Amino acid sequence: MRSTLFDLEKTIRQRRTADPSQSYVAKLTARGRGKIAQKVGEEAVETVIAAMASDREGAIGESADLLFHLLVLLADMDVPLDAVLDELDRREGVSGIAEKAARQPD
Ligand SMILES: N=c1c2ncn([C@@H]3O[C@H](COP(=O)(O)OP(=O)(O)OP(=O)(O)O)[C@@H](O)[C@H]3O)c2ncn1[C@@H]1O[C@H](COP(=O)(O)O)[C@@H](O)[C@H]1O
Numbered sequence: 001m002r003s004t005l006f007d008l009e010k011t012i013r014q015r016r017t018a019d020p021s022q023s024y025v026a027k028l029t030a031r032g033r034g035k036i037a038q039k040v041g042e043e044a045v046e047t048v049i050a051a052m053a054s055d056r057e058g059a060i061g062e063s064a065d066l067l068f069h070l071l072v073l074l075a076d077m078d079v080p081l082d083a084v085l086d087e088l089d090r091r092e093g094v095s096g097i098a099e100k101a102a103r104q105p106d
Pocket residue numbers: 008011012015022023024025026064065068
């Protein structure tokens with residue numbers, strides 16, 4: 001899983017400067033960060049809609065679209081996927097309930 005995402009991250013970084021008529025990544029990148037962010041939002045909503053319809057295949061496809069567009073956005077911000085995975089590693093074993101309680105002692 002990690003290598004699939006890393007391979008895709010590498011491809012996306014290479015394709016950013018390709019010919020926009022030949023590359024979706026280049027075309028979307030040329031439209032600006034706002035458009036990339038909008039696509040991430042759209043794919044997130046489509047994933048939620050598929051989940052709420054108990055559409056398993058739909059949720060898989062929309063989740064792939066979401067991860068892909070998130071990687072395009074991270075590349076545009078020059079944030080390496082490694083940084084996001086490191087953050088998840090940092091959180092490993094820390095219960096979300098305990099973490100929230102530590103943040104909000106009341
Ligand atoms: N994983 C993907 C991937 N997932 C989804 N998509 C594209 O994302 C687009 C989303 O389509 P939409 O209809 O939602 O969006 P749109 O119509 O283009 O845009 P709007 O109408 O919303 O403005 C489709 O064109 C999909 O083909 C992807 N395009 C590329 N990749 C990967 O990125 C690599 C590089 O792609 P290119 O940059 O096109 O060479 C490919 O080899 C793949 O590995």
